[in-house]
Amino acid sequence: MPNAILDPTGGAGRAPAPGEGRGGVLAPRRGDLAGARVGLLVNTKQNAGLFLEEVGRLLAERHGAVSVLARTKVNFAQPAPEGLLKELSTECDVVITGIGDCGSCSASAVTDGVLLEGRGTPAAVICSDAFRGSADAIAALRGAPGYRYATTPHPVAVLNPDQVRDRAAAVLPDVVALLVSAAGAS
Amino acid sequence: MPGSARLDPDLAQLAIEHCYEQDWSDGLPLVPVSQPLLDRFLAQTGRGPQEIIGSLEQVGRECTVELAAINAAMAGCRPEYFPVVLAAFEALMLDRAARGGGFQSTSGPAPLIVVNGPVRGELGFNGTGGAFGPGFRANATVARSVGLIVRNVFGIKPQVLEQATQGLPGRWSICIAENEEESPWEPLAAEAGLPPGTSAVSATLLRTCEFVDNRHTQDPEQVLWDFADTISRTGALIFRETSCGVVFCPEHAQLLAGAGFGKDDVKDWLIEHCGRTQAELRRAGKDGVSENHVRFAAQTGDGAGSDGGFFRVLPSRQHVPLMVAGARNAAISMVVRVFGLWSGTPVAVETRADVPAEAVGRTR
Secondary structure: OOOOOOOOOOOOOOOOOOOOOOOOOOOOOEOOOOOOEEEEEEOOOOOHHHHHHHHHHHHHHHHOOOEEEEEEOOOOOOOOOHHHHHHHHHHOOEEEEEEEOOHHHHHHHHHHHHHHHHOOOOEEEEEEHHHHHHHHHHHHHOOOOOOOOEEEOOOOOOOOHHHHHHHHHHHHHHHHHHHEOOOOOO | OOOHHHOOHHHHHHHHHHHHHOOOOOOOOOOOOOHHHHHHHHOOOOOOOOOEEEEEHHHOEEEEHHHHHHHHHHHOOOHHHHHHHHHHHHHHHOOHHHHOOHHHOOOOOEEEEEEEOOHHHHHOOOOOOOOOOOOOHHHHHHHHHHHHHHHHHOOOOEOOOEOOOOOOOOOOOOEEEOOOOOOOOOOHHHHOOOOOOOOEEEEEEEEEEEEEEOOOOOOHHHHHHHHHHHHOOHHHOOEOOOEEEEEEOHHHHHHHHHOOOOHHHHHHHHHHHOEEEHHHHHHOOOOEEOOOOEEEOOOOOOOOOOOOOEEEOOOOHHHOOEEEOOOOOOOEEEEEEEOOOOOOOOEEOOOHHHOOHHHHHOOO
């Protein structure tokens, strides 16, 4: 009987068991955003602040959101600190986070979304469409395979302010769709 | 080769292919690891197999001594290299950028691993001709070990959680011994405060390595201006400031030292002279600096200073690590473009005296 070949991943490389991590991931959705308190979790990537501010403004103007609370992550590469997530999930009904526009921040933006969902707060993560690979992988790693997020075309960092506002308007329907339930309040 | 007739290449090939099929490989063949081989690695350290030597919060992963040993063995290390792997990994994890998003970054940075002290000779780390490789087992496999740990233990793989746009030639293969014998200056580890003669490893992440070939002058300032040109190029400037080291060949180092330049004098000269003018920065669309220190194309011309002045890019001596490696056969040195900022902290290599007897006993 030969020796076994040892696994260098510590078991981390195994595929999730069927059904593992699925279900119970998403926070309950509202029927619409009328009266909703919106949180913005800005990750400091170039143009992220203006992009999310504009999304927040449009949610108020077009969808009846009543307030916008903007917060900034200190470290875009890491998930937001627990205190910040707690504040957002306490003070807000829905949270927009992004822009996932680099290797580490695309992953951490999705992580923030999954963590907010776990706290019962619907989240809409916005990533550049060049980072789907990273975003999908971290969702699976965080126990939420298939977690849906909104994308905006790459690139984002080089856009001028008017272009950023156009992008925010363009992604708005996807953001709303992520935050509400088509069937009404769930 | 006595005994080679008894080795079974066909079985070895099957085991190597098995490792590929598990998606453990960086693209090159791996050494399949068995428990007896792992035991020989673990016997080289007094640290327990389950001791955690590094973690990445953002991917929820931790690396234990045992997992590091399996990956080091897979990378082709000899068991006695393992304390150097542990020191290299620990040194790299002191780099804030490595703990942050460095391994996931679009820039695909490569660890620079620098070995000082007697362990260089004892284990065969090359610091003279061809120091950046290839050709030397200790250098090549220690660097590769770190890459395999990132891939397999942290789970950061290319095109998935690793998002390198182009990557970097030499990623996971840059491990140099410092050429202390031909350096006119104190070794990197001693400069950072470790007692002379200590075997130690320093590490940081690099964006790239760029040669400076100046066999053209004996004037130290002309030589330094040649380095300043490479260090100051706008393509490498992302933020207001940058960090950039030099791995001097012995000839350049000796020329500078002979002209009276100590290490700090070289650092101070580079700090003073490396930078660009406002016009040069504007030409490249990098004349503005945002609140978070990222450069951008200033729309109105009132970005970071609009007086047409000269903007220095190296803010402190810590941003200019200097060391010596290579052969004495030509005046060719390497500018090493630091991704974040070297911690300035070398990690001492565990010696046999540090290993408890019961751990040594495991070797049998």
